Amino acid sequence: MNMPSNTLLEVDRLAVEFRTRGGTVRALENVSLALAEGETVGLVGESGSGKSVLSFAAMGIQDAAARITAGAIRFAGQDLLAKKGAAMKALRGREMAMIFQNPRVALNPIRQVGRQIEDVLARHTDLLPAARRARAIECLAEVRIPDPERRYAAYPFELSGGMCQRVMIAIALACKPRLLIADEPTTGLDVTTQAAIMRLVRELSAERRMATLLITHDLGMAREYCDRIAVMHAGHIVEVGPTEALFAAPRHPYTERLIAATPVGAASLAELAAIDGNLPDLRRNDLPACRFAERCPRRGAECERPLALAPADGASATHLIACHRPLTAAATEARHAAFA
């Protein structure tokens, strides 16, 4: 694939497997995704589709049972998979950072939150202790935590969920990373806090040209905050494209079902349509080329053939799908026009 010159992260035909007692789980297969500087890309899909596996692989923090069996991950032109532990540690926290799903679990419960920010600064910068403290307070202020001097000394249990989430964002952003991976950064937060946190991430990525990978299963949020969206199903990326194009005219049947199942914008409960079936068992040896085929209303004989992401007919070159029997742009546009 031709990438624009300002590509920051490039995941190229990545395959990840987990060896378990029950068999080999083929968690990711032939996954390609690129992020440019300053871009926010949403990664959506059901639980178990491989969103977190992909982000953990990019950060080099995958489970001990995980094996990368094919593909490459490049960050600013460097081959991440060739890097040894120490070299990855130098990148993590400084160049690339991650916000985890549950802030209460991800923070150290017995360390003051300001200290936890200082830990990152001590690891990656030459700042002296006094300067580190000042910078940590500045970081807390940057994520709009009121009264940062006082909150510096707070323990996670003394802060609300939204505040803990902001602390985690402050830790992730302390060294001004070029890439932020946000794994469900606002799950369990209220809409008002959620909006405040997402606006903050958006401001920071605009200010610093930071690239953001936003992992979520909230399609409404992905639509609001992402430039592009990649849809995952059972370890494959099935569709990727500019947000508006993808919502206006989804071309992969799975994307279309996913949008139809989302209550955002629906006028009545009856209008929502469930997706039939479940994700296939990824331990199976006879997984079909298209892992959605068994749930797909449009399945046909050609769905047995090998499959790769390719530009959708009649769509821009940046709108890719992995489907032999895609929906036509006209059909989905008409359907969505009926909703609007």
Add this chain to the structure above:
Amino acid sequence: MPHLLEAISLKRLFPVKKDGQTRQLHAVDGIDFHIAPGETVGLVGESGCGKSTLVRLLTRTLDPSDGQVRFRNRDIGLVRSRAMALHPQRKDIQMVFQDPTDSLNPRYTARQTIAESVRLLCGLRGAEAAARVEEAAGWVGLPLALLDRYPHQLSGGQKARVGIARAIVSRPALLVLDEPTAALDVSVQTVILQLLERLKQELQMSFLFVSHDLNVVRLLCDRVLVMYLGRVVEAGPTDAVFHTPAHPYTRALIASLPGGLAGGQASAADLLVGGDPQSPIDPDPNRCHLLGRCPRGLARCGEVGPQLEDIGGGRQVACHYPAVVQHVRQ
């Protein structure tokens, strides 16, 4: 129509120690509302606003500090929560919990879980009880073959069905649902929501639906209650409240919905200012709880605490300066 459930000036305080003195945390701070037979009422509000405490008071697993919980015109708030388990009305108010995994006994099969309710609430045993279990499984669309499985052998959607079957097997008049779909994927959430809607019709239950997913509340509920810091700040028919929210907090909630209803018309003037809510510990009763976060916030808001007042159209709002509501709909 007589109310099925009615809360009158319901309060629950929790003592907390701070700087050596005991003070009171006002978790539920004087709430009045009612649920009519067959009605679905949504309860929304941010975490920590007292939703769960209110639910525990209504389901009588927690005793109120003050006020009444009237169910079919009897004050069941007077029954101690410990005695409620044996109370004849226990089977009429049932609950579906948030996490379908955590709320099922891992060592009970689906059948045992549902049968326990039949035994304890309906006093049935043997063949009669077994028939009730299978009937409930039928209502929720759980294949009988899955009844002998343990929770870890079931999918999230199937576990949610077991949790619902357990709650409705005694044919309650009121079902309290605490974020029943929060732990589920969108595709499964849809199925469960449609199932609930159907059950409500078939079994003629009332629902109290607690959620912070406003989009789900909008689709499922007839009326909505918006809670903020232990109080109801706005109540009314769902459509009206979502289209013309009157309270600044409700406006902020709806304006914050991503890609949803407000879709583009959200204006910055609707959003809350500042970060965290005031402390619920000994709040000043002569001050609006939203003051400090409210985009309006005028002098009077710091002098007189607003009370919930009727604004017509079945709507109530607790604000000195609510947004103007036009009753053109309906």
